[in-house]
Amino acid sequence: MVGATAAAGAPExxxxxxxxxxxxxxxxxxxxxxxxRRDLELDTRTSLLDAAREHLHLTGSKKGCDHGQCxxxxxxxxxxxxxxxxxxxxxxQGAEITTIExxxxxxxxxxxxxxxxKHDGYQCGYCTPGQxxxxxxxxxxxxxxxxxxxxxxLEAAPQVTEAEIRERMSGNICRCGAYSNIVEAMxxxxxxxx
Ligand code: FES
Ligand code: FES
Numbered sequence: 001m002v003g004a005t006a007a008a009g010a011p012e013x014x015x016x017x018x019x020x021x022x023x024x025x026x027x028x029x030x031x032x033x034x035x036x037r038r039d040l041e042l043d044t045r046t047s048l049l050d051a052a053r054e055h056l057h058l059t060g061s062k063k064g065c066d067h068g069q070c071x072x073x074x075x076x077x078x079x080x081x082x083x084x085x086x087x088x089x090x091x092x093q094g095a096e097i098t099t100i101e102x103x104x105x106x107x108x109x110x111x112x113x114x115x116x117x118k119h120d121g122y123q124c125g126y127c128t129p130g131q132x133x134x135x136x137x138x139x140x141x142x143x144x145x146x147x148x149x150x151x152x153x154l155e156a157a158p159q160v161t162e163a164e165i166r167e168r169m170s171g172n173i174c175r176c177g178a179y180s181n182i183v184e185a186m187x188x189x190x191x192x193x194x
Contacts, residue, residue, distance in 0.1 A: 029090050033058065034102025044090050048082075049073045051089035052099055060100035060129045064173070071172030074130035074137075075099050081137035083171075100129035103136065112136050115185035123176035131172050135186045138168045142190075160190035 024043040031038050033056060040055055049066075052058045052075070061084055064072030068086040075084045076098040104110035112132050115121070122128040141148075142158050150167040151158045158164055165183050174182070 027090050029093055031056075031089065031092055031097060032095065033097045034099060035096075040089070042089055044088065046089050047085050048075065048077075048087050048089045048092060048097070049084035052084065052097075058099050058101050061133075062126055062129060064127065064130075069173070070127070070130075071134060072127050072130040074133045074172065076133050076137050079137070079140060081134050098133070100133060103132065110136070111189050112185065115189045116182070119181045119185040119188065120178070121182040121185040122174075122178050127172060127174045127176075131169070131174065131182055134169060134172045135182070135189070138165065139186065139190050141168065160187060162187070 024045070026041050027044050028039070028041050031040065031051065033052065038056055040051065042051060042055065046055070047066075049061055049063060052061055053063070061075055062072035063085060064070035066073075066085045068083045071083065073084040074081050076082075077092060077095050079096075104113045109117070110132070112135050116128065116132060116135075121131065139160065142160055142164060145157050147154050147158055148164055148167045150163045162183055165186050166179070169179075169182065169186075
């Protein structure tokens with residue numbers, strides 16, 4: 001905020017022609033969220049997470065750290081998982097954004113949601129929307145043959161092993177320590193789909 005500081009220290013009347021950096025810059029943006037087109041006018045600094053939670057009232061995606069360190073805000077954008085707290089909503093015009101609300105509903109759960117329930121893949125549930133979105137995307141990554149840090153043979157298709165799941169899910173922190181059950185849930189979904 002160097003500009004703002006400089007402006008604050010400027011003598012009165014000296015502002016003519018200067019650009020104030022403390023005023024929000026608004027932009028119209030159209031997002032496609034869970035298959036629905038949503039038209040918004042946002043401060044260009046709005047994160048994708050805040051756009052979903054504060055403007056679209058999709059509060060399933062959680063704000064854990066707001067620093068890209070916990071994975072609670074994970075969404076799926078054009079098939080890839082992202083930390084929605086670390087990216088700006090205005091960058092996603094035209095993208096297909098899926099939040100936990102778009103994966104399934106209580107009366108029609110996504111297979112990953114159902115597996116988390118079956119295997120007790122959560123306790124407090126705060127990290128769970130991010131875990132589930134990440135879990136869905138991770139199985140797609142493996143299916144697409146994308147290797148990870150623990151893939152031993154880069155010329156062979158990666159398999160859904162416990163090591164692969166733990167490595168690929170390592171950006172999703174669970175304070176309650178439900179990791180073992182999350183691995184079981186993902187393994188079951190991968191097996192059911194194979
Ligand atoms: Fe986005 Fe923690 S809230 S990574
Ligand atoms: Fe509580 Fe993961 S279930 S933080």
